[in-house]
Amino acid sequence: xxxxxxxxxxxxGEGPQGRRLGARLDRSKVFTAMAAVGARVRHDxxxxxxxIEVPEGAEKALAERLPGxxxxxxxxxxxxxxxxxxxxxxxxxxxxxxxxxxxxxEAKRRRKYGETxxxxxxxxxxxxxxxx
Amino acid sequence: xxxxRMINSVSVGVVYVDSPGTFAISNAEKTHILAEIQDxxxxxxxNEPRSNLSWAYSTLSVTLPNFTxxxxxxxxxxxxxxxxxxxxxxxxxxxxxxxxxxxxxxIRVDPANGWRADPGYPKPIAGNWPGFxxxxxxxxxxxxxxxxxxxxxxxxxxxxIRVDPNNGWNVDPGYPKPIAGNWPGFxxxxAAGVxxxxxxxxxxxxxxxxxxxxIRVDPNNGWNVDPGYPKPITGNWPGFxxxxAQGVxxxxxxxxxxxxxxxxSNRFYNxxIRVDANNGWNVDPGYPKPVGLGWEAxxxxxxxxxxxxxxxxGGDGITQLTQFxxxxxxxxxxxxxxxxxxxxxxxxxxxxxxxxxxxxxxxFTSWTSIDSVLGHETGHIFGAPDEYAAxxxxxxxxxxxxxxxxNGNCDPCAANPVICLxxxxxxxxxxxxxxxxxxxxxxxxxxxxxxxxxxxxxxYIFDGKYYLRYSPGFALDPGYPKPIAGNWPGFxxxxxDGIDAGLWAEQxxxxxxxxxxxxIRVDPNNGWNVDPGYPKPIAGNWPGFxxxxxAGVEAALDSRPNQxxxxxxxxxxIRVDPKNGWNVDPGYPKPIAGNWPGFxxxxAAGVxxxxxxxxxxxxxxxxxxxxxxxxxxxxWSVEGGYPRDININWRIPxxxx
Numbered sequence: 001x002x003x004x005x006x007x008x009x010x011x012x013g014e015g016p017q018g019r020r021l022g023a024r025l026d027r028s029k030v031f032t033a034m035a036a037v038g039a040r041v042r043h044d045x046x047x048x049x050x051x052i053e054v055p056e057g058a059e060k061a062l063a064e065r066l067p068g069x070x071x072x073x074x075x076x077x078x079x080x081x082x083x084x085x086x087x088x089x090x091x092x093x094x095x096x097x098x099x100x101x102x103x104x105x106e107a108k109r110r111r112k113y114g115e116t117x118x119x120x121x122x123x124x125x126x127x128x129x130x131x132x
Numbered sequence: 133x134x135x136x137r138m139i140n141s142v143s144v145g146v147v148y149v150d151s152p153g154t155f156a157i158s159n160a161e162k163t164h165i166l167a168e169i170q171d172x173x174x175x176x177x178x179n180e181p182r183s184n185l186s187w188a189y190s191t192l193s194v195t196l197p198n199f200t201x202x203x204x205x206x207x208x209x210x211x212x213x214x215x216x217x218x219x220x221x222x223x224x225x226x227x228x229x230x231x232x233x234x235x236x237x238x239i240r241v242d243p244a245n246g247w248r249a250d251p252g253y254p255k256p257i258a259g260n261w262p263g264f265x266x267x268x269x270x271x272x273x274x275x276x277x278x279x280x281x282x283x284x285x286x287x288x289x290x291x292x293i294r295v296d297p298n299n300g301w302n303v304d305p306g307y308p309k310p311i312a313g314n315w316p317g318f319x320x321x322x323a324a325g326v327x328x329x330x331x332x333x334x335x336x337x338x339x340x341x342x343x344x345x346x347i348r349v350d351p352n353n354g355w356n357v358d359p360g361y362p363k364p365i366t367g368n369w370p371g372f373x374x375x376x377a378q379g380v381x382x383x384x385x386x387x388x389x390x391x392x393x394x395x396x397s398n399r400f401y402n403x404x405i406r407v408d409a410n411n412g413w414n415v416d417p418g419y420p421k422p423v424g425l426g427w428e429a430x431x432x433x434x435x436x437x438x439x440x441x442x443x444x445x446g447g448d449g450i451t452q453l454t455q456f457x458x459x460x461x462x463x464x465x466x467x468x469x470x471x472x473x474x475x476x477x478x479x480x481x482x483x484x485x486x487x488x489x490x491x492x493x494x495x496f497t498s499w500t501s502i503d504s505v506l507g508h509e510t511g512h513i514f515g516a517p518d519e520y521a522a523x524x525x526x527x528x529x530x531x532x533x534x535x536x537x538x539n540g541n542c543d544p545c546a547a548n549p550v551i552c553l554x555x556x557x558x559x560x561x562x563x564x565x566x567x568x569x570x571x572x573x574x575x576x577x578x579x580x581x582x583x584x585x586x587x588x589x590x591x592y593i594f595d596g597k598y599y600l601r602y603s604p605g606f607a608l609d610p611g612y613p614k615p616i617a618g619n620w621p622g623f624x625x626x627x628x629d630g631i632d633a634g635l636w637a638e639q640x641x642x643x644x645x646x647x648x649x650x651x652i653r654v655d656p657n658n659g660w661n662v663d664p665g666y667p668k669p670i671a672g673n674w675p676g677f678x679x680x681x682x683a684g685v686e687a688a689l690d691s692r693p694n695q696x697x698x699x700x701x702x703x704x705x706i707r708v709d710p711k712n713g714w715n716v717d718p719g720y721p722k723p724i725a726g727n728w729p730g731f732x733x734x735x736a737a738g739v740x741x742x743x744x745x746x747x748x749x750x751x752x753x754x755x756x757x758x759x760x761x762x763x764x765x766x767x768w769s770v771e772g773g774y775p776r777d778i779n780i781n782w783r784i785p786x787x788x789x
Contacts, residue, residue: 027461027462028462035788035789040184040186040789041141041186041188042174042177042186042187043170043174043186043187043188043189044141044186044187044188044189044461045188045189046143046188046189046190046457046460046461087191087193088189088190088191088192091162091163091166091191092166092189092191094159094163094166095163095164095166095167095169095170096167096170098163098164098167099167099170099171104167104171107500108171108503111500111501113504113551113556113557113558113559113560114504114551114556114557114558116499116500116501118479118480118499118501118505119501119504119505119556119557121479122479122480122505122508122557123520123522123555123556124399124522125399125400125478125522125523126518126522126523126524127478127480127481127482127508127509127512127518127523128481128482128483128512128517128518128523129427129481129482129483130483130484131427131447131483131484132446132447132450132451132483132484132485132486
């Protein structure tokens with residue numbers, strides 16, 4: 001993954017219920033702060049966790065605009081440090097950890113598109129179903 | 133206004149649907165799946181950074197504790213491999229049972245028990261059919277019960293064996309034998325092997341099928357082939373669907389209902405038709421049907437999963453769940469990806485707002501191309517068509533939701549098809565047409581220019597090869613964006629590829645478009661055609677233009693309040709007076725900064741587009757993904773609340789930063 005990607009951990013402060021799916025953190029404030037420093041979201045857990053792309057030198061400015069938020073390396077092991085992780089957040093972190101692991105990255109680096117049995121099977125029939 | 137472009141924040145609702153035992157999905161599998169999804173979609177986004185694409189994930193797990201696979205199958209109790217295809221089918225009058233063969237296994241069905249499979253099946257052929265040669269135990273091509281001699285025949289390649297059910301179901305001595313020479317009158321291709329066979333109780337004949345032809349054998353006439361055969365299935369078996377007429381996999385006559393069954397697998401599942409020999413040998417209404425479940429296999433687990441989550445079944449539930457996810461993360465568009473091990477017709481497919489991905493056997497963790505397969509399926513969600521040959525694509529078919537474009541990389545007809553996302557699942561390469569299909573062809577990081585046309589009271593916005601048209605009230609006309617090419621007659625190719633600037637000139641009721649150092653003039657009162665003699669160079673035809681402006685302009689504006697024309701280039705602008713020989717007014721160029729009150733610094737550094745809107749008597753300036761509005765009646769100042777995002781405010785989805 002790109003070197004300027006960071007894991008943004010937002011302070012919820014609303015208890016577990018407030019962070020669950022469908023709850024509304026004040027996310028527009030977060031997005032406004034990121035836009036102001038040229039940062040952009042790559043992956044969003046829908047809760048307190050985001051993988052963001054931060055321009056060189058803009059980390060401090062972003063941190064100032066988001067007091068309480070933490071900007072960490074994407075492979076930071078923070079599972080134990082965030083209270084009341086809900087299942088979505090927990091899975092998001094697990095997936096991120098796997099994604100950033102050396103073995104996963106090496107496998108993706110070595111892969112050649114179209115070589116797995118599933119990719120070859122996919123090309124044997126139309127896979128569009130528009131009944132809905 | 134729904135966003136149908138692959139831009140901005142997209143909600144990806146991942147729903148794991150499992151059931152205890154075989155269909156369970158472990159936490160490790162869920163983690164692997166999500167990591168693959170993130171990696172794949174991240175790579176898709178890198179193909180167009182201007183899309184400002186980000187993915188917002190929501191995950192839900194649904195466990196169905198009492199799920200029964202293949203419930204509702206038309207032939208209950210078979211296993212998945214038989215629901216996919218079968219090699220041979222057999223009615224045995226001896227025990228009034230039906231046998232289905234697939235590979236080295238067979239299943240026995242009891243019509244007297246709801247046509248259900250008997251318990252304990254499938255079983256291996258080997259060891260259960262005494263005397264079968266190894267080659268026949270590994271699979272058979274066709275099976276036949278002959279009422280003429282109460283024997284069963286199995287065919288494999290150019291050989292056959294005969295079984296005597298009244299002698300312990302043993303293979304008769306001396307078998308296998310070659311078909312050739314033992315079945316008189318068999319054409320050479322039938323002697324080389326047959327696809328299916330059946331005994332007809334209607335006329336005491338045997339029918340053999342091979343490809344699109346069949347022959348009829350009369351056991352009462354020396355087992356000879358009847359004269360006039362082979363015949364094509366088409367035209368001789370009324371009501372046969374086209375794919376069955378091209379050949380069948382298996383056939384049998386079922387005595388309990390005196391019907392003939394033909395079986396034929398398609399790419400996704402095994403299907404069958406039922407023929408009534410006592411009704412003109414016609415196919416019964418309502419056929420073909422899936423042997424197991426067709427595409428509705430998804431419904432059997434998806435709808436209970438939706439119900440468990442509190443949503444209605446079918447498309448309504450999918451839509452509502454999508455909205456639930458999308459609303460939760462504040463995304464502009466959303467879709468759902470179901471991951472399951474439960475039965476589906478195909479292992480990965482997309483349509484509407486959902487993708488379905490299934491692991492047929494084993495763990496999801498060994499599926500290391502979830503990323504690229506999901507990337508491909510996500511392409512479908514946003515309107516990209518398949519481009520590989522087996523999809524039966526056509527190069528002239530139009531696809532796309534925001535833009536529409538032909539399927540120009542369709543493998544069978546494209547001149548030089550390339551391996552890419554929709555033809556080979558290559559996440560890092562899009563073919564030439566996919567950007568249009570998924571909404572990336574234009575209107576990404578800025579617009580080129582716009583103008584208001586007095587002739588038809590419409591407003592136009594241009595970007596790249598496309599343009600939008602608005603009606604009074606800033607209503608986006610249906611069918612837009614449209615390509616410039618073909619819709620603006622007489623445009624030179626370079627202008628059809630995109631303009632730099634355009635304006636309506638009230639003085640002569642003409643429209644001017646600028647591209648590089650040239651311009652063209654369009655006459656809306658003459659079929660919107662380009663006037664003869666154009667393009668012309670700006671230099672020499674627009675008196676007083678500074679050299680830098682004559683080399684090209686970035687935006688052009690006709691200002692109705694003072695009946696002047698403005699041209700913008702970098703941080704400067706000039707003003708032209710059409711009433712004074714179209715000359716540049718004295719004192720120009722001037723800097724934007726300081727002369728256009730309220731302009732933010734980035735707009736003062738240069739604008740991409742400018743246009744007059746007659747409907748509200750305002751001037752609009754565009755820069756990047758934002759725009760501002762100027763009120764000439766209020767000291768030409770930028771109005772409060774601007775700049776704003778083009779996104780949504782101009783009735784189109786547009787990247788926000």
